[in-house]
């Protein structure tokens with residue numbers, strides 16, 4: 001007996017995708033594989049938040065640096081009918097890295113023999129029942145008629161109940177404060193403080209710590225691969241969109257030309273889409289996810305540091321209050337990654353579109369804290385070149401204020417219960433952060449797989 005797979009279904013149309021970030025490119029390749037005629041409209045550079053930047057003669061890949069849930073990527077390759085994997089994903093040495101909490105340093109995963117290993121195993125055991133269902137949650141259309149989706153949601157509900165927030169779930173584990181603090185840090189993968197992030201995010205360190213990876217050639221290979229899949233399937237690329245009329249399927253392009261499509265897919269931030277449609281833009285500051293300052297430093301020699309070090313904020317309540325008020329917190333989350341002569345420091349900042357250059361006093365103070373905690377005094381002064389991307393930069397092509405993951409939802413709408421406006425109007429669909437809030441690469445890829453399947457069924 002043979003079953004029809006999502007890849008076999010064949011409704012084809014002329015589709016315009018607005019936004020050439022990872023979400024737009026992923027869906028473009030999938031639809032072109034299905035036989036659609038696809039045009040991607042990109043106003044800046046393909047890749048969106050993932051792009052290559054030259055600093056001091058070295059090439060840096062900006063934006064995402066940790067590749068998680070590689071099985072979602074493999075589902076994408078399978079749907080495309082690609083037999084070989086161009087990414088050559090390699091585990092990152094040290095997993096999620098060393099977390100310098102106010103209660104002591106904690107490596108995640110916590111290795112055997114470490115005093116916190118028993119506590120870590122308890123956290124892993126509590127999270128384990130969700131592991132077999134994560135891929136389903138990320139890649140399956142959330143339909144109440146889908147047995148797989150219902151099973152996965154029920155497993156998640158059992159593992160997290162009665163806690164709605166990451167903070168509540170971690171507190172209930174009663175682990176050592178250092179481990180609790182390190183776990184709370186990862187709620188920020190949703191762009192939200194632990195008191196606002198859904199409980200699912202508290203489980204993530206246990207679910208991903210052993211499988212964090214990166215393409216052997218750097219994250220830029222992901223962009224090259226998606227671009228290559230698109231061009232091999234005949235996807236066309238054009239410039240930006242100034243206006244969108246969903247009822248007629250027409251786009252007014254930056255050059256003044258009008259383009260017409262049977263189907264439009266927005267792969268831009270929902271607030272940006274609203275503006276393109278001439279609708280009011282709704283983005284209250286306390287609901288915005290965080291922005292950041294990404295500092296890229298080039299050295300003439302390899303930097304002798306662990307691959308990943310994390311400095312959490314020392315007080316999550318103070319951090320949350322600052323983010324919601326648009327104020328700069330006294331100490332913020334810093335993610336530090338060393339890779340040969342390249343050093344990247346990502347400082348979490350409120351989404352106020354504020355320019356925060358490396359010589360801004362707050363940025364200088366946060367970088368000094370990094371050097372002090374990691375015991376590398378004067379490290380950045382010895383760099384041959386430094387460049388930074390700040391909330392003002394992230395605001396240009398994304399959500400107001402530079403909120404990296406768009407708007408956060410009330411916690412009870414997090415996880416599988418988040419609003420899923422895949423189809424906004426009969427001709428208008430949506431992928432990217434708008435359909436998977438708090439989503440990084442796995443959610444972006446999974447959202448595109450979902451929309452590809454729903455479009456095929458429509």
Ligand SMILES: Cc1cc2nc3c(=O)[nH]c(=O)nc-3n(C[C@H](O)[C@H](O)[C@H](O)COP(=O)(O)OP(=O)(O)OC[C@H]3O[C@@H](n4cnc5c(N)ncnc54)[C@H](O)[C@@H]3O)c2cc1C
Nearest residue numbers: 019021022023043048049063064065066241397432440441
């Ligand atoms: C500093 C940083 C670190 C991160 N770290 C990680 C990580 O470690 N792991 C992980 O999984 N994720 C991470 N992420 C998140 C991840 O990078 C994003 O979720 C993902 O890149 C978003 O892709 P996207 O295609 O949805 O949106 P975007 O990348 O924002 O793409 C949207 C595109 O639309 C274009 N556009 C906007 N307006 C128009 C218009 N009018 N017409 C045409 N085009 C338009 C923009 O120019 C842009 O190219 C990180 C993000 C940042 C910024």
